[in-house]
Amino acid sequence: MAASSKVKVGIIGSQFEADIHAASFQIMPEEAEVVAVASPSPGHPEALAKKYAIPRVFHDYREMLAEQDIEMVTIAAPNYLHAQMTINAANAGKHVVCEKPLCMTLEEADAMIDTCHRQGVLLLYAEELFFTPKYVKAKEMADEGAFGKVYLVKQSEKHFGPHAEWFWDVERSGGGVFMDMGCHGIAFCYWFLNRPRIQSVLCQMGTYVHGQRTKGEDDSICILEFEGGARGLVENSWARRGGMDDRIEVYGESGVTYANLHMGNALPTYSESGYGYAVEKAPATKGWTYPVFEELWNYGFPQEMHHFARCIRSKEEPIATGEDGRIVLEALYAGYQSAQTGCRVELPFRPTGVKRPIDLWQGNNDA
Numbered sequence: 001m002a003a004s005s006k007v008k009v010g011i012i013g014s015q016f017e018a019d020i021h022a023a024s025f026q027i028m029p030e031e032a033e034v035v036a037v038a039s040p041s042p043g044h045p046e047a048l049a050k051k052y053a054i055p056r057v058f059h060d061y062r063e064m065l066a067e068q069d070i071e072m073v074t075i076a077a078p079n080y081l082h083a084q085m086t087i088n089a090a091n092a093g094k095h096v097v098c099e100k101p102l103c104m105t106l107e108e109a110d111a112m113i114d115t116c117h118r119q120g121v122l123l124l125y126a127e128e129l130f131f132t133p134k135y136v137k138a139k140e141m142a143d144e145g146a147f148g149k150v151y152l153v154k155q156s157e158k159h160f161g162p163h164a165e166w167f168w169d170v171e172r173s174g175g176g177v178f179m180d181m182g183c184h185g186i187a188f189c190y191w192f193l194n195r196p197r198i199q200s201v202l203c204q205m206g207t208y209v210h211g212q213r214t215k216g217e218d219d220s221i222c223i224l225e226f227e228g229g230a231r232g233l234v235e236n237s238w239a240r241r242g243g244m245d246d247r248i249e250v251y252g253e254s255g256v257t258y259a260n261l262h263m264g265n266a267l268p269t270y271s272e273s274g275y276g277y278a279v280e281k282a283p284a285t286k287g288w289t290y291p292v293f294e295e296l297w298n299y300g301f302p303q304e305m306h307h308f309a310r311c312i313r314s315k316e317e318p319i320a321t322g323e324d325g326r327i328v329l330e331a332l333y334a335g336y337q338s339a340q341t342g343c344r345v346e347l348p349f350r351p352t353g354v355k356r357p358i359d360l361w362q363g364n365n366d367a
């Protein structure tokens with residue numbers, strides 16, 4: 001493809017995250033254009049195609065992979081499908097953007113990375129927190145030395161639970177909230193501290209309010225110890241009422257910074273009648289609410305997709321890769337093991353034959 005042409009993108013999936021991908025490419029359209037969408041549910045890919053003027057629709061993503069002009073595929077499908085989709089896309093010669101968490105098992109992660117490497121395509125890991133403007137600002141200040149030596153980084157993401165049924169089914173998700181959102185916090189702390197080796201993981205978790213609905217944990221606390229001495233504290237919940245809460249805290253020898261992802265980008269609002277949409281996972285729009293402007297931009301999704309497209313044109317070096325996703329997955333495995341034993345788990349931690357991370361906590365491990 002000519003280096004000056006836009007990267008042609010095919011999206012796998014047509015619901016929540018697929019919509020974010022499609023919207024993101026439209027918000028920053030300079031480098032890439034979405035030319036196809038593939039998803040099996042009747043009517044859904046057609047609806048996404050109509051909303052974003054995407055010309056081609058497929059119900060089987062493998063047919064989309066046969067389209068010669070598509071260079072990059074984004075995977076916005078349930079977790080248990082990520083590995084096979086990535087491998088199929090790479091074998092079809094497509095660069096791959098895979099949503100978080102990377103996949104279900106460490107063996108799958110290795111196979112995804114190896115296949116992409118062998119096929120000469122990029123495996124890009126869709127961790128938007130590496131692009132979240134407020135968090136990027138905090139990291140820039142830390143890298144400049146604003147806080148001196150950083151000894152603690154905290155990231156927390158909480159709401160009352162995901163929108164789609166498969167997240168609650170650990171067979172398809174691989175775990176509860178720690179798998180779903182702990183992956184963000186682990187990636188964040190690792191990235192923020194400039195990728196020191198994770199030495200150990202200590203984790204506590206439980207199912208506090210959604211026991212009727214899932215075998216997965218709905219609240220988790222995780223402490224990461226990094227080479228060099230810094231710690232990460234990752235808190236996640238699907239049990240937290242009141243909509244989405246996403247924040248960080250950074251503590252160093254000579255300074256501190258706090259960032260609440262939504263507050264400061266929100267309009268404190270009171271409405272008797274309610275209105276259309278406030279922010280992701282907000283349960284209502286009546287009474288006091290905090291509608292966020294430029295929501296996708298404030299998360300960093302358009303900047304993330306823009307960066308990935310530029311990587312494919314060799315204009316930038318990837319800053320979120322399959323290797324990052326694999327490191328996060330290993331820490332997730334260690335976290336579930338730690339929650340089972342009550343002890344800190346040292347890394348490297350490479351259990352084999354485990355079907356999904358949560359099995360280490362629930363004791364379904366045949367290894």
Ligand SMILES: NC(=O)c1ccc[n+]([C@@H]2O[C@H](COP(=O)([O-])OP(=O)(O)OC[C@H]3O[C@@H](n4cnc5c(N)ncnc54)[C@H](O)[C@@H]3O)[C@@H](O)[C@H]2O)c1
Pocket residue numbers: 012013014015016017018038039040041044061075076077078079081099100101126127128164165166180
């Ligand atoms: N980065 C983030 O902040 C973020 C936010 C939400 C979701 N995600 C991730 O994105 C992925 C999708 O989550 P979601 O919220 O969009 O879920 P969703 O349930 O809203 O959408 C899943 C989509 O996958 C499609 N799908 C299912 N089987 C398929 C198949 N065989 N071939 C092609 N498509 C298939 C479904 O039809 C649906 O369109 C998950 O891995 C999730 O963890 C990331």
